[in-house]
Amino acid sequence: MKGNHGEGIGLKPYILLIILILATFSYTNILIVRTIRSHYYQILDKQSAQYAESYAHSMSKAAQAAEVINELLEDKLLSATKTIALYEREIAEAALAELADSLDLDDIYYYNETGEIVNSNKGHYLGWQAYPGHPVHDFLTSDAALLVEDIRADTESGELNKYAYIKLNGGFVQIGIKAARVDPLLQAFHPEQLLLEIAAGKPVEAVCYLDSDFVIRASSNPELIGTRINAEEKVSRALLAEQIYSSIYNLEGRDVYQVYIPVPTTGAETGTLVIAQSLEETERLATGAARLGTTALIIVFAALLYTLYLTYRKKKDLLNIAYFHSLTKLPNRRYLENVLKADLAEQSSEKKALLLIHCRNLGTINHVHGFHYGDKIIREIAKKLQDRFKASHALFHFSANRFALYVRDYQTREELAELAAEIITALDGVLYPRGLEQQITTRVGIVVIQGSYADPGEIFTHASLALVYAQGEGSTYNFFSPDMQTKLLRENLIARELAVFLAAPPADSKLLHLEYQPIVDLKTERITAFEALARMHSPQLGSVFPLEFIGIAERQQLIVPLGAWVLETAARFLKKLHSQGHGDIEVSVNVSALELFQRGFPERVQNIVEKHNISPKMLQLEITESVMFHNFEDINQILGRLRDLGIKIALDDFGTGYSSFSRLGELNVDVIKIDKHFVDKITAKDSHKQVFAELIAMSHKLDLEVVAEGVEKQEQREYLKAHRCDLMQGYLFSRPLKEEAALNMLEESGVSA
Incomplete structure (x- = not known):
């Protein structure tokens, strides 16, 4: 089948959306x-900034502490020098040793005027x-009387x-006082000590202090x-x-987060504190948070995908409902309509035709055998048609x-006729094994789709018209022809007149009467x-044959009210x-x-008998032999x-093909x-005469009365009489009569046939 014509769901939009x-x-x-x-890097930046602020603060305190200690040392040295000046005349080794002990000095040297x-x-x-x-020589040659130096290394020791x-x-x-005596006091303020304290107990790999030339001064x-x-x-x-500047740096094979922070120290000098922090904990936290976020996103993504899937399935289900038959899963009428619209729009020269297949009386199968059985038959019919034709049509x-x-792309009308015959044969394969071939009749209506069609509805x-006339003419298939529309208008008129009449049958109407x-x-x-035989005379169409209007009544669901009217009128x-003395006439x-x-x-029926006060024995109901096709047991029970x-x-x-003497x-x-x-074959010189005689004899053995229908020749009557047939009916004796004529004939009942 070319194209989907909108009957399928395209996956492309869903794939693009996914x-x-x-x-x-x-x-x-x-x-x-x-x-x-x-976020975690910002935390590291803030931590580093806090470390730097702490370091700068500690360095400032260290400078202040060193300055205080230096001032104390200077005061002590000044005080000591002044005290020694009081002992200027007692500068001897023993006196100097005592002075050193009393003044808590480490060294006292006395120089002469030459610096020795x-x-x-x-x-x-x-x-x-x-x-x-030398510093000593510099003091010797200076004009200063008193001098206190900064801490320096002794040139000799x-x-x-x-x-x-x-x-x-x-x-x-x-x-002099040895610097080692004040080191314990300044050790807590030493830059290395401060950096070690920053690194201790924290995820810090290294801390360095750089001077303005990027030389590491402390680490x-x-x-x-x-x-x-x-x-x-x-x-x-x-x-x-x-x-602040930060970057990720590889340190000995491990990634560390390195932060450069400007740190003001003493005076106008500004150094740089470099803090390298391990990323293991940060990566662990970031990975955990990322996993959590990813999990949440996966859940949301899965929910969206599931929603899309449900939407896709729902649309697919709705489209299946709209474009495919729920029982057979075949494309339905709407699908076909879209296919035809697309093909009609193309206006190609390719020959196209539509074959409409009607399985009549399937509804009766449902009523008799149940819907489950009827559905099973429909599915098997569909499968049979698929197996036979889906590959080609x-x-x-x-x-x-x-x-x-x-x-x-067919070639000739004969090809379509052969295809219709194939369809009938294919369906017989479903019906014959189940004995349904007499109950379900298959007809095919064929429409040759030519350029004049613009709407699938018209096709x-x-x-449907071709189907109707195929059934009416007893053919298995029929091609549509324009004159069928004229026949359809006639049928619609007849059906309308019947419907109006049967809705409220008037007493004086001439539309329907019995003969x-x-x-x-x-x-x-x-x-x-x-x-009793129904006759119709339409005001517009004139006389209508019984086969025509009864067939229309059956197709238009008017046969039941028509039958009720016939029974009521016959009663x-x-x-x-x-009432006229013919009580023995049935x-x-x-x-x-x-x-x-x-x-x-x-x-x-009982109500009608009682209503008209007639003898039920004088009322006879005729059923056709084909009625027994529907359900023998149920029909027999009603009878x-x-x-x-x-x-x-x-x-x-009787004798049209269903009943057997055994049943x-x-x-x-x-x-x-x-x-x-x-009856017509009685005059033929063949074996049918013998069959007819045996038919009468077998019926009598079953205690059945025999009526021969359609007797039109004297030879036929003589044969029937010779073979003990009970009753006859036909034009040889009389055509159907209107009510008054029938009563008059009875008045002349002494006249022989």
């Missing part, structure tokens, strides 16, 4: 991970001469000392002190602008009991019964017969299968109830009416 959602999901996930990492050590508290360096460039000098008459004195790792760092240009620009389930075969109408054909006893040659005629009325299957039909009321039952058209004995009937088809 890709869009997946891209959004991925981008959102990446964004969340980056945001989480950025002539005495010391420990007797060290006696005779040592100060040389130019290398030890750190803080020295003070005072000039005396004939020389000067140098006193938690002493081995790095004195090392110059080659800072990148962007780091330098950030630090010059007194901004497009098959549709058009309606409950109709299928459609859309044919493209469907014409296909009565006499049934004659072959022995006495007298009338024993009349068969009135029977009442009139009895009236026979034809009853359709639909009437028999109407709930309470026997009761309605039994009617016989229990006293009503006679006649089996009409006939079980059937609740009183009369057999042999079909005209057999």
